Amino acid sequence: MLADRVKTIKPSPTLAVSAKANELKAKGIDIISFGAGEPDIDTPIFVKEACIKALEDGKTKYTPSSGIPALREAIANKLNKENNIDYSPSEIVVSTGAKMILFLIFMSILNEGDEVIVPSPYWVSYPEQIRLFGGVPVFAELKEENNFELTLDILKKYVSPKTKAIIINSPSNPTGAVISKEDLEKIVEFCIEKNIFIISDECYEHFVYDDAFMVSPASFSKDARKITFTVNAFSKTFSMTGWRVGYVACPIEYAKIIADLNSQSVSNVTSFAQWGALEALQNEKSKDFIENMKNTFAKRRKHLIDILNKYQIPYSKPKGAFYMFIDLTKYKNHFKDDIQMSSFILEKGRVALVPGSSFGKEFWARLSYCVSEDTLTEGVKRIYEALSSL
Numbered sequence: 001m002l003a004d005r006v007k008t009i010k011p012s013p014t015l016a017v018s019a020k021a022n023e024l025k026a027k028g029i030d031i032i033s034f035g036a037g038e039p040d041i042d043t044p045i046f047v048k049e050a051c052i053k054a055l056e057d058g059k060t061k062y063t064p065s066s067g068i069p070a071l072r073e074a075i076a077n078k079l080n081k082e083n084n085i086d087y088s089p090s091e092i093v094v095s096t097g098a099k100m101i102l103f104l105i106f107m108s109i110l111n112e113g114d115e116v117i118v119p120s121p122y123w124v125s126y127p128e129q130i131r132l133f134g135g136v137p138v139f140a141e142l143k144e145e146n147n148f149e150l151t152l153d154i155l156k157k158y159v160s161p162k163t164k165a166i167i168i169n170s171p172s173n174p175t176g177a178v179i180s181k182e183d184l185e186k187i188v189e190f191c192i193e194k195n196i197f198i199i200s201d202e203c204y205e206h207f208v209y210d211d212a213f214m215v216s217p218a219s220f221s222k223d224a225r226k227i228t229f230t231v232n233a234f235s236k237t238f239s240m241t242g243w244r245v246g247y248v249a250c251p252i253e254y255a256k257i258i259a260d261l262n263s264q265s266v267s268n269v270t271s272f273a274q275w276g277a278l279e280a281l282q283n284e285k286s287k288d289f290i291e292n293m294k295n296t297f298a299k300r301r302k303h304l305i306d307i308l309n310k311y312q313i314p315y316s317k318p319k320g321a322f323y324m325f326i327d328l329t330k331y332k333n334h335f336k337d338d339i340q341m342s343s344f345i346l347e348k349g350r351v352a353l354v355p356g357s358s359f360g361k362e363f364w365a366r367l368s369y370c371v372s373e374d375t376l377t378e379g380v381k382r383i384y385e386a387l388s389s390l
């Protein structure tokens with residue numbers, strides 16, 4: 001008999017969509033995949049070279065569990081310079097991607113029945129991970145009229161004496177919403193007052209467009225820093241999704257616990273991957289790499305908006321990340337649920353997208369614009385034609 005805690009676990013739907021699309025592609029079927037949550041740009045060559053050099057230099061053994069000292073120091077510098085938060089290297093734990101870091105945070109802070117406020121639409125893994133550790137995800141419903149941005153008024157409706165933590169994911173996956181500095185400051189002040197942990201998932205920090213900008217909650221004040229877990233990864237920023245390097249920065253008493261859990265489970269992130277990550281933070285060329293990637297996504301975002309407008313497919317205009325959340329509710333009467341709808345779009349239109357129900361918003365869908373502009377044009381046309389044939 002398996003453990004009770006795994007009885008409700010579901011596989012990651014976003015990974016499942018990519019796998020299904022790849023399976024069909026391998027059979028020679030011409031599929032356009034909007035499913036991937038990863039940049040289609042290669043990892044920078046200087047990062048690869050640093051990793052190869054580490055291998056050649058024999059850096060192939062266990063490392064300190066929380067990460068090689070040089071990497072933790074470089075992360076502390078980065079947080080100081082880019083995010084305006086003062087952390088010491090001892091307050092940083094490196095693990096296998098932001099996903100594992102979040103897993104370790106929930107494991108560290110949740111007791112049975114503790115509530116975690118998850119602004120909804122949400123990234124797929126938050127509720128699953130929270131439940132695994134006996135927590136209760138409380139979905140704070142965000143409004144489309146407000147571009148799915150969290151405000152203090154919305155948050156207050158969901159707070160209870162059992163609230164232990166809140167997730168802040170700005171820019172957001174799947175909506176691309178970015179919380180304004182003013183709203184975020186109010187939310188942070190409230191969390192300090194109520195002693196609610198903030199888990200700030202900053203994976204998309206560099207991908208912000210137009211006049212939007214991203215602020216780290218821990219940067220507001222010393223008190224904000226005390227209640228915040230600042231989570232980030234190399235996955236999206238440096239196009240290193242397969243490398244599995246992420247980290248958390250938080251007060252030392254929490255960092256120590258997370259480090260112990262990491263040492264009893266992961267041991268350490270692959271030694272040579274850490275040397276690649278270090279190069280990503282230190283190489284002068286990284287700035288240009290990130291800027292170019294951001295500009296590419298900015299152009300695609302604009303292009304995608306133009307095509308969606310042309311076919312009159314409604315969407316929530318994203319301020320960040322590399323996803324577009326589109327509204328397909330007008331087709332809902334044709335389907336049992338949106339999983340059936342996405343299967344229809346895959347079979348009839350040969351386009352893979354992730355159904356909104358995976359993110360808590362049924363009959364919406366997430367398109368990732370990690371594909372070329374031509375592919376975006378063709379893909380949206382196919383979605384439109386498939387749905388118009390109903």
Ligand SMILES: Cc1ncc(COP(=O)(O)O)c(C=O)c1O
Binds near residue numbers: 096097203233235241
């Ligand atoms: C919001 C968010 N957090 C965390 C992750 C996981 O990142 P990593 O690949 O570093 O584990 C993702 C990946 O899609 C994400 O979108």
